[in-house]
Amino acid sequence: MKKDLVAVAILWAVLTLVAEAMVLGWHVLPINASEEGQVVDDAYTLLTIMAAPVFGFVIATLAYSVFRFRRRGVPDGDGPPMMGSKRVVLAWVAVTSALTVLVIIHPGITGMLELGQHAQAASDLVVQTEGSRWAWKSAYIQHGVTSYGEIVLPVDRRVRFEVTSTDVVHSFWVPAFRMKVDAVPGLTTTVYITPNRTGSLADDNGFRLQCAELCGFGHYVMGVPVRVVEQGEFEAWIAQQGGR
Ligand SMILES: [Cu+2]
Structure with missing residues (x-):
């Protein structure tokens, strides 16, 4: 079991590095020509940077499990039942909830406030x-x-x-x-x-x-x-x- 966790952790780290390199290296956004657009682009970039490790974790766990725990030579029928781990579930809910609250605050609320300041300033x-x-x-x-x-x-x-x-x-x-x-x-x-x-x-x-x-x-x-x-x-x- 410990070996499996180490293997998944390594796979997770590699996938995250690849994903972050793609996010930072590829300029996927179309041309931006406004100050307000910069707020939107910054939010998009930050969200993608934050999403990369989460996506990497899901894919690493899924891919590893599919290969490592696949059925081998067992006759037809369901495999043995597996019980979830309460600790893993709690950790997953806590981490993803914290990330969600974080992005609601920043870049969510901070970005809205920044765009709101533009609305209050005089227009030319x-x-x-x-x-x-x-x-x-x-x-x-x-x-x-x-x-x-x-x-x-x-x-x-x-x-x-x-x-x-x-x-x-x-x-x-x-x-x-x-x-x-x-x-x-x-x-x-x-x-x-x-x-x-x-x-x-x-x-x-x-x-x-x-x-x-x-x-x-x-x-x-x-x-x-x-x-x-x-x-x-x-x-x-x-x-x-x-x-x-
Ligand atoms: Cu139309």
Whole structure:
């Protein structure tokens, strides 16, 4: 029995090391272009780092047991009954509960608070975005500009998106900014985004406002390109659109 425990422990350690190396070495996340998105990415990375040893433990125990305790030459029928160990069960419940409470606090509550601080700070730009089957309309109310074809944003400025819908529930989602909010008829929802790098749909597929709530036949075409530019270029675009 002791030999089995040692073998499982070694297998667990190896699997955990491999999994952690994959988590830290592979950049699986798509491009991030906002401060708020960094909070989301950090949470994802931390959760994956924490999940690796748990996953490694389950796989090590399962795989070892399947091979080591498989039935050998026994006639058909059930094997001998096995009783669980109270200590193992208690330890498992205690450890996994502690991990759960930990992630609720951090990055759960701490991340929400951090994003909440963004919501309280003053925003530099207000964009009223309205979804309707199957297009997005964005009004730059401070500048007197309405845009259907694309959304242009200045880099390093806090943007408050006031989102609504004219017909059914849509969802405001720019993959490169990570943040997502429902667009609900008769309601205005808000989402704060601070783009922190310039880019456009030509650079990365994440630079687009995409409806993320199945809203009918044209749902898949309900997207507009998003372009993050320097402040000067933004002002030029506003002027070009006839704004002030
Ligand atoms: Cu949709």
